[in-house]
Amino acid sequence: MRMFKKKKRVAAANTTTPEGPEVQPWEMGPAVEITAMGAADDTQNQANLIQARQSMGIVSAKEIVAEAISKLADRVLLDYTRETVTVRMDIDGVWHPLNPLDRQSGDMLLAVLKKLCNLNIQERRARQKGEFGVKYLGDKYLCKLTSQGTQTGERVILIVEAVKGAKISKLEEAGMREKLLEKYKEIVNHSKKGMVLISAPPSRGGLTTTWVAALGSVDRFVRDMVTIEPINDQQPEVENIGVRTFDPADGENPAKLIPKILLKQPDTILVPEIADTETADLLTNIVDDHDMRVFTSVRAKDCAEAVLRFLMLKPNPEKYSQNLSVVLNTRLVRKLCDSCKQSYPPPPELLQRLGIPPGRVSSLCRQFQFQPTEGQKEEAPPICQECGGIGYRGRTAICELMVIDDKLRRAIVKQPKLEVLRQLSRQAKNRTLQEEGILLVAQGITSLNELQRVMKG
Numbered sequence: 001m002r003m004f005k006k007k008k009r010v011a012a013a014n015t016t017t018p019e020g021p022e023v024q025p026w027e028m029g030p031a032v033e034i035t036a037m038g039a040a041d042d043t044q045n046q047a048n049l050i051q052a053r054q055s056m057g058i059v060s061a062k063e064i065v066a067e068a069i070s071k072l073a074d075r076v077l078l079d080y081t082r083e084t085v086t087v088r089m090d091i092d093g094v095w096h097p098l099n100p101l102d103r104q105s106g107d108m109l110l111a112v113l114k115k116l117c118n119l120n121i122q123e124r125r126a127r128q129k130g131e132f133g134v135k136y137l138g139d140k141y142l143c144k145l146t147s148q149g150t151q152t153g154e155r156v157i158l159i160v161e162a163v164k165g166a167k168i169s170k171l172e173e174a175g176m177r178e179k180l181l182e183k184y185k186e187i188v189n190h191s192k193k194g195m196v197l198i199s200a201p202p203s204r205g206g207l208t209t210t211w212v213a214a215l216g217s218v219d220r221f222v223r224d225m226v227t228i229e230p231i232n233d234q235q236p237e238v239e240n241i242g243v244r245t246f247d248p249a250d251g252e253n254p255a256k257l258i259p260k261i262l263l264k265q266p267d268t269i270l271v272p273e274i275a276d277t278e279t280a281d282l283l284t285n286i287v288d289d290h291d292m293r294v295f296t297s298v299r300a301k302d303c304a305e306a307v308l309r310f311l312m313l314k315p316n317p318e319k320y321s322q323n324l325s326v327v328l329n330t331r332l333v334r335k336l337c338d339s340c341k342q343s344y345p346p347p348p349e350l351l352q353r354l355g356i357p358p359g360r361v362s363s364l365c366r367q368f369q370f371q372p373t374e375g376q377k378e379e380a381p382p383i384c385q386e387c388g389g390i391g392y393r394g395r396t397a398i399c400e401l402m403v404i405d406d407k408l409r410r411a412i413v414k415q416p417k418l419e420v421l422r423q424l425s426r427q428a429k430n431r432t433l434q435e436e437g438i439l440l441v442a443q444g445i446t447s448l449n450e451l452q453r454v455m456k457g
């Protein structure tokens with residue numbers, strides 16, 4: 001990792017030399033501006049920052065944050081053992097190991113991170129959570145720190161989030177192709193009533209982003225839309241959608257609020273997450289009884305699974321199947337780095353296997369592979385400045401849309417099985433997730449290897 005080489009240089013610069021004044025630790029490393037947070041008042045935060053700035057750990061902290069931001073990493077994981085600290089970064093959903101730190105440098109780094117969050121530096125066992133602010137290259141970020149003792153030492157997770165809020169606000173920005181988007185908008189904007197089911201895989205599968213983007217692509221300005229969310233777990237705000245909250249700790253659920261909300265006659269009700277049969281049942285009923293649209297979401301790996309996940313909440317199956325109009329599912333996939341991706345002519349049998357008609361695609365793209373000429377054999381492979389040699393940069397979503405027809409409706413009631421739903425969906429001319437992914441490969445947006453990797457998950 002870059003930070004090591006730099007560290008040696010800056011360590012030498014820290015000593016007072018006859019030529020000039022001493023360089024303070026906080027003046028070294030990348031130009032990351034840090035704000036301490038978490039203390040009771042600004043004075044204490046400022047005192048914490050001053051103390052942190054005097055430790056050499058501040059240089060590693062700045063370097064780690066700058067590296068995470070420039071590589072678009074979502075999380076940094078530090079694992080402390082007796083001798084060393086392993087460092088990994090989650091970049092576009094894949095863990096990349098970096099060079100380990102020696103234990104002493106790792107401890108200085110952690111003491112600084114905890115100080116910036118107003119946490120207890122001496123506490124190495126109990127779980128601690130805090131945050132601090134960062135400004136780098138003109139943008140603001142919030143760094144969320146969690147530390148927890150483990151059998152071998154301590155585990156630290158640092159999440160670096162841009163402060164601008166959800167960056168993706170429409171389905172086309174999430175990666176949905178134009179024709180599919182038209183189909184989605186046709187269904188949700190032109191029909192007065194119906195149920196829309198939004199889904200993405202569990203565990204960091206991008207459900208929140210998909211939810212925000214799916215609503216962002218709905219015509220919200222001619223409709224009266226209300227979302228019902230738990231008070232302790234609210235979704236990012238979407239413009240022109242009213243918010244009502246309930247407190248699950250008080251035994252409340254969305255079903256308890258819906259009758260009151262209906263008095264104001266909104267035309268769309270949204271419940272991002274449903275945990276009880278009462279709400280699931282009521283939501284499927286009000287589509288008919290009040291001629292309205294409802295949106296909800298579940299965690300699932302494809303549209304067929306999403307249909308069954310909602311069914312597991314045990315709504316009335318007839319009402320549910322009658323009123324379900326469309327299911328959206330997304331799967332995140334890494335995009336090939338535009339600066340270093342390589343194109344290659346695909347063998348005809350590969351195109352055939354992928355179901356791409358002959359003559360449609362003359363080249364596919366893959367991750368950079370160094371192929372040295374005779375004279376370059378001894379040379380180290382060049383490192384791409386854009387992606388740092390990873391070959392991928394950023395992610396997009398493979399979007400699957402299942403428009404529910406009468407055959408699917410009957411199957412939801414009579415044969416609610418994954419394979420049956422998938423087969424009927426294909427018959428109804430809905431493209432599968434895999435087929436949608438191949439379209440991205442054919443356009444050179446991602447590679448076949450990457451598609452295979454994410455489809456396995």
Ligand SMILES: [Zn+2]
Binds near residue numbers: 338341386387392
């Ligand atoms: Zn690259």
